[in-house]
Amino acid sequence: MPFRKIINDPVYGFITIDEPLIFNILSHPYFQRLRRIKQMALAHLVYPGAVHTRLHHALGAYHLMGLALSELQNKGADITPEEATAAKIAILLHDIGHGPFSHALEHVLIEDLHHEDISLMLMKKLDQQFNGQLKLAIEIFTGQHPKKFLHQLISGQLDVDRMDYLTRDSFFTGVSEGVIGYDRILKMLTVHQGELVVEEKGIYSIEKFLVARRLMYWQAYLHKTVLAAEMMLVKILERAKRLLQQGDVDVRTDGPLTRFLAGEFSGAMDENLDLFTSLDDADVIVAMKKWCHHPDKVLSFLCRSVMNRELLKVQLQATPIDPGLLTEKHRETVRITGFTPEEAGFVCFTGESVNRLYDPHVEHIRILYKDGRLRDISQVDNALIHENLSAPVKKFYLCYVG
Amino acid sequence: MPFRKIINDPVYGFITIDEPLIFNILSHPYFQRLRRIKQMALAHLVYPGAVHTRLHHALGAYHLMGLALSELQNKGADITPEEATAAKIAILLHDIGHGPFSHALEHVLIEDLHHEDISLMLMKKLDQQFNGQLKLAIEIFTGQHPKKFLHQLISGQLDVDRMDYLTRDSFFTGVSEGVIGYDRILKMLTVHQGELVVEEKGIYSIEKFLVARRLMYWQAYLHKTVLAAEMMLVKILERAKRLLQQGDVDVRTDGPLTRFLAGEFSGAMDENLDLFTSLDDADVIVAMKKWCHHPDKVLSFLCRSVMNRELLKVQLQATPIDPGLLTEKHRETVRITGFTPEEAGFVCFTGESVNRLYDPHVEHIRILYKDGRLRDISQVDNALIHENLSAPVKKFYLCYVG
Amino acid sequence: MPFRKIINDPVYGFITIDEPLIFNILSHPYFQRLRRIKQMALAHLVYPGAVHTRLHHALGAYHLMGLALSELQNKGADITPEEATAAKIAILLHDIGHGPFSHALEHVLIEDLHHEDISLMLMKKLDQQFNGQLKLAIEIFTGQHPKKFLHQLISGQLDVDRMDYLTRDSFFTGVSEGVIGYDRILKMLTVHQGELVVEEKGIYSIEKFLVARRLMYWQAYLHKTVLAAEMMLVKILERAKRLLQQGDVDVRTDGPLTRFLAGEFSGAMDENLDLFTSLDDADVIVAMKKWCHHPDKVLSFLCRSVMNRELLKVQLQATPIDPGLLTEKHRETVRITGFTPEEAGFVCFTGESVNRLYDPHVEHIRILYKDGRLRDISQVDNALIHENLSAPVKKFYLCYVG
């Protein structure tokens, strides 16, 4: 009887693993670690269901990759069994370099590296352990494989990563409006001159997909309460870092977290991958719980706030925060908290968040017409996705104690 | 124990009827007739699940009206119990004037009247039978009631009619992309200066709603196969009318259908309401089945085509059909079918379908900001719904035998 | 590019047709007719969403057959491509012999034949038209094919027919409790000694399936209001038959319905298949609408009752109806309606409905343990499905005017 494992997924029903190599990668501690990293960081403070994990997302994206590949094969695309397996492995591992709280803490723990860089390091390490069986997956992941569409399925405007996270995040948050027709979009994909394009009759599904993404950005990923909570998390780690640098030993915790905060690993990541993969959300939570009682007033204030969900006030707007307003709120924060002006900077601050609906100059979603013409999705008749929307949308926020 | 009936609805779970008057209206033959009229006419030829009825839609819209009213009441809107009941009755009956195959045959059976006109006639007749208990409902339906927002809930950009039909039609077709966040939109509605407006944080849901509507238009309501089938239905009745006028008796059927085709009632509808309400989809189906064997070649050809789903070819495009192309297809049709040129006009023809995403000059969706400002949905920051989209979108089609 | 048609199904997402032969069978007027026959007859009088058609069910069962076959193939079952196609065709056509209102009118229009008999006649006729390409499908359908499990997938305790109708009927009625884990059950099926069996870990899913079926019987199929409505339909046709026999010409309608009521075809069905396939729900509806005005008081009373959903009262109980009670209700009915005692028998009558949860003596669901043992589902440890439940459950009803 052939090898087969079945995993229940509330989103897609069942996910099938039918290759031992893929099952072995799934079983590796690097991958199992993703069970302990929430996909949406602190979004669960607003959407209590959003506690799903990076592991679950990776499995989901793997499932969609399987559907996409057999769809394209049905339409005559040339994909060898080895390439199919490699593309599945690449998507399974595309986010393996994420650290605790995913994007929220990127660049705080490891300053100089993107999570994609760490993903690649981990893939190379796994390749060694699996005797070179991940070579092709790495080529596809890094865009060096000649069949460009395979890379586009992993990282591109219409990759299965986005399709899964939009579908999954809207499922677990309960924001039903974020639902996309992933199954229909997959059926509309085809390969044209080596690149991934969309059949003409998929135009409306694609527009809908972009609009759903826009909605999820403002309603979930950049929801002002989520934003505030995640910025507070950043401030907590920055404060802890500073205290460490000042020689504060109380800030140290069991486990590797403080070593990262102390910056011991910047630049030498490659040798410390096992240490990195021992980190997960739980380390940060336990540290915050400890720091709730730390003598530094700022650190303990922020930690109690996040743990008990007593978050900073937030103002979110389309125009930059008026410096006068910041000054005023800062002064008020000092008065209320009794912090020094420098300390108050950790609980009263501004920032900006950016989202771009679609940029036809950088990325492309191309529609293949029945008569063979190709057009960008922003150039079709009566396009919903227009020039104006391609400009990045910035929103500016002010957090403060009020 | 208070009066209460519960109806299972796969879309909303349970629909509750808790007023005897409303139950009695539901039980009236005028309303029960809606069981026999499909909401989406011939869309089931493409989407086999889309066989839900006008009765089901009316119940759904009634359910949403109940939710909307209690939402607004929670927010302090002044709505008396009598007004609430009246608004529910008005939405329950808003489509009661639809004839067989809903929109598809509007103006074919009854030339001079919109279905809304007939709805009003039927509401007045019911008002008599229910001893004037529908007075307030009629006022709201016709927009004469001073609380304008009640009428807007029945007929306006954000009425519960649209919310139900988009939700229901996407449910039964299986076009999951048409799903709107009706529950969230309802929670975002509020009354401002007597009119229905949307709270600021509902902007993205509204944009999503408009995009879902656009998608459903092109993917379902104006799907080219559906369009062809429904135009063929129109041609069938036009052909039958002409034959009747020419004195053909074979075209007559049991029941009232041929009386309508013979135009006996135009202008005197009011007195023939009971006859009108005896018509439903089944009459047209039985007539078509009979006409499959009618000696008129055109009539029998069209009837067999629709009954057996052997539809005309369709070309759908953004620009008007080139007259040369029509001439060519017409000639070909004559050749293939052996019809005379005049006859061929019934199976080779052009037409246009129009959809407008949102017209800020005519209708309004107004956003109420926290600071009290009002802005049109097309004027908010980074609006998705822009000027260009407000122009009506026309598509042009050519049907032919190919 | 290979042949492929995709059909949206709200229940399963997408149904794929990838063989021209199957598409051609789907396109045949015999099959298209199933669009006009409701799967659940008059159940929509209680569950307004239950207007889905026999065509939709046939497509759904076809889809599940595809899943079941590839599941079994994955587990090593020997199924040739020809057998797979044949099994799909057989399930697609298994109900093609249903007449108007499905089971509700079986044996009323055609007295001596089961719908399965007519299905077989139609399959043979199609086999002729398709040049013998349905031979294997017919062998499987009739149980003559040596691979018994293929027939069991079409007609047996765990056939895909039941799996689809339970799933589909619970979807469209909104009775969420009828939901079965069809995807899990399919994954638990395997072939053992040529027969369909269930893997050990599927025990609870199977128990759940049987309980869901029990629930759907009492809550939907044999719901007392549905029962009453469908019995009234039977009485209408019986009354019309009698009037026809008495020479009443007013009872005649356009179309073939009255020819069936006149019994012209009994015993000669085979030659009249085309006439049979011209019948559908619409004929019965139009006839009932006509008969609402028929001079026979009984016929018009019953027709108005069904059309306007003013149904008879029903008493449903576990013990036979007391003859004294029937006499009393009959007398009362005579008094209220003014009918003669003979006439009153059409609106005051008793009957019984039977459902059997599971009969281990007749049919079998066998569980295959890991150690190779086989046990009946009623014999597993702590079986939910026990001896007592295998006895047929009768319920007795009394309909009357009250």
Place this chain on the structure above:
Amino acid sequence: MPFRKIINDPVYGFITIDEPLIFNILSHPYFQRLRRIKQMALAHLVYPGAVHTRLHHALGAYHLMGLALSELQNKGADITPEEATAAKIAILLHDIGHGPFSHALEHVLIEDLHHEDISLMLMKKLDQQFNGQLKLAIEIFTGQHPKKFLHQLISGQLDVDRMDYLTRDSFFTGVSEGVIGYDRILKMLTVHQGELVVEEKGIYSIEKFLVARRLMYWQAYLHKTVLAAEMMLVKILERAKRLLQQGDVDVRTDGPLTRFLAGEFSGAMDENLDLFTSLDDADVIVAMKKWCHHPDKVLSFLCRSVMNRELLKVQLQATPIDPGLLTEKHRETVRITGFTPEEAGFVCFTGESVNRLYDPHVEHIRILYKDGRLRDISQVDNALIHENLSAPVKKFYLCYVG
């Protein structure tokens, strides 16, 4: 405008909080802590979606309580606004005494107390902080309130706790067969002589509910892999306890976990509630990660196994494990691991799990017939739930290194 907060829930859509007192309880750190305790402990090792939290379950049960109360009020049950609020608070807090990994670690960290005892202690403490506003809630929770049905809604055969956890757990695991018709069951509840009973027409829904519970027990809660993982977790803490008792300091961790393992609090829980509420899943995870490197071979072996999901083998059966088999597996485990026989006892052990479908002698689900009779669900006609099923079902397991 009245107070109102809305929370998105993927299971029920929206959950509304419309009383400031309830919102304040939700916002209390005791309640917020439940965000960090998974509802299903280690079930996510089998069902990756099952990472939902105790907080989410408490909110869901609160939502169902609201529906149940207004349902009963509609049917005329006498429930004052104060009682309604109190019942909602009681259900919100019913599980607040759960520690890390919910049931899996109950009695390991705190030996002498049930989680319900701790819930009560925490409710009393909150009552002090909220100036006695929880008095009535505590009375209902402890069953001292005269309206017995209110307590039955919190703790009884048909309480909203079970309804939510079955619904929620089946949603997040994706075990669609565990779905119950909670909305229908709620509509069938009524109060009779002060107790909660079910209307006659709810019989099949209740049977279905009990069967769904049975299925969820065997398929999820007591799934053999979940069982193994959770028993390993217990063994880890038992091993750590023993090492602590032996004076091993390496086993100590940051935070309060080791103080509980050292047994410092048994018997004095009441005074240490704040310490207890500082514990959550993260403490156990961080401890396990640390212990992966602990010199004790048994502790590190078990921790690595759980963290990397390399679980013990499990045999699950209906009869007690044969002592000879245990001896054999123990010997093999010693051989494979190199552990001493005593050490091997931590990775090779037996145990039993018990589930009872329904015990009519202890708890009751009573059906109220239209004629006023009351019958136990196991005594209705053709009962599915029979005597045999009321006996507790034991399953016996053997875990070992294989």
